[in-house]
Amino acid sequence: MDKKKPKKVFVQGAVPPEKIAQSIANHQSKTNIGAHSIFLGQIRADEVNGKTVSAIDYSAYEEMAEDVFHEIREAAFSEFDITCAHIYHSLGKVKTGELCLFVFTSSAHRKIAIDACNYFVEEIKAKVPIYGKEIFGDETHQWKKNS
Amino acid sequence: MDKKKPKKVFVQGAVPPEKIAQSIANHQSKTNIGAHSIFLGQIRADEVNGKTVSAIDYSAYEEMAEDVFHEIREAAFSEFDITCAHIYHSLGKVKTGELCLFVFTSSAHRKIAIDACNYFVEEIKAKVPIYGKEIFGDETHQWKKNS
Amino acid sequence: MKVTVKYFGIIAETAGKKEEILDVTQGMSASELKARQIKTYQIPEAESVQLAVNRDLNTEVELKEGDEVAFLPPFAGG
């Protein structure tokens, strides 16, 4: 059981697709798993007043964020019968089209994996002190607000 | 827009994790996407009367299944504001720990991608004529029933 | 009048075949053919068997020459 071990969540820059393949492949020896649910956040090229977002520069209150990620994990493992859960979030600059968030939950049954994945995504957005500076093509910026 | 083109859903044997990474990487040029939701079905080593499942051998009424997959796609695109959707399901033998189903939906916003992904999974289980022979270690078998 | 009959999953196993061409009387309905084949092959859990005629789930139709009739056990995809 890896559920108690605090895990490093932050990665520098974008989450590469190969990391996702590797995480999935790592679970093929766990034959009590029947379903995986994955959520990926990707940087959108939003338009604001005629300017287009080209990247988001993420920063965080890292020490507190790692504590909160750990609390969210603990709560998820007590609420959902999941076999494992992995979260990765970017710090630093992530360009449009690249991935900034990777949530991965596994369970014997699909509904549990899916519900737990959604729980992580909502909790992360609501409770973790992470900030994103949306950088436009002309080098100006604005601060991202979650909807 | 690729939504109208009928797509090949069935793959021979397990869905390799690299295919998932490739699908994700293929979407990094679509900068109107903000969220991907992925569901993966994995073969469980279930125990039945002291025998353990070692693989599932999938078969299907393929011509009808491809029609139904297409209808599910059409319904999903009219119900959910998704930018793309991909489904792959195994035929033939898939060993425990390997992947037999890969559903991948993308949207500007997370809730839409997640709801559409769930819709696909439930519809596929309910409406597509696919059969699974659960093969035990001793070469006996039983026919899989969806819960 | 000839129709092609296909069997899937546990039904194919029970019938010992995946496909056969059957001679049926003009005007036979899909549900009549269903009842006949379930009796012929002693197919268990008959109430859970669905028929597809030319890929459409439908037992109320009258069969026509050349129809493809599939005997489908409960679906088990995913």
Place this chain on the structure above:
Amino acid sequence: MKVTVKYFGIIAETAGKKEEILDVTQGMSASELKARQIKTYQIPEAESVQLAVNRDLNTEVELKEGDEVAFLPPFAGG
């Protein structure tokens, strides 16, 4: 009595700094410090600012020597 104050996101930008050591009077509450710094740096949308004292969201505590106080704008992860 000294406390470490950290600023994040748009607040760090507005304050022009990410961290400073402040001398505060014994018995000062986190919410009093919050009001003072919001005024000092003219931090906008003050009602949306949360304070974390030693990594816990809490403005009702009395500050102690060596506390770490973080000024947090609305979270924007994901």
